[in-house]
């Protein structure tokens with residue numbers, strides 16, 4: 001059975017720290033963009049006139065991308081604290097150790113591939129209310 005060694009942990013930690021830096025930069029850059037600030041409801045120093053429909057579309061995309069970055073950053077921050085607490089690398093659903101390949105592809109993963117697929121299937125097809 002695969003077990004994380006201190007070396008594995010350090011490799012994953014540095015990957016996550018790098019990714020977190022990149023995400024923070026992306027989020028910071030997006031928050032400097034006036035349209036994104038408007039769409040997020042933040043005050044804007046310089047409103048720019050332009051085609052409203054295109055601006056709405058663009059700012060919608062920008063907001064979605066900031067939200068995606070922010071949720072990935074949260075996941076990485078949580079994964080880093082799990083790494084410190086020693087609970088890292090075990091599936092949150094079945095408790096099985098996550099494969100090294102999976103952790104390298106997605107260091108912030110909380111579930112093994114099997115449970116992740118199961119989880120996505122359940123989310124995609126909401127269960128019927130119990131009668």
Ligand SMILES: [Zn+2]
Pocket residue numbers: 091092093094095096111112113114115116
């Ligand atoms: Zn699992």
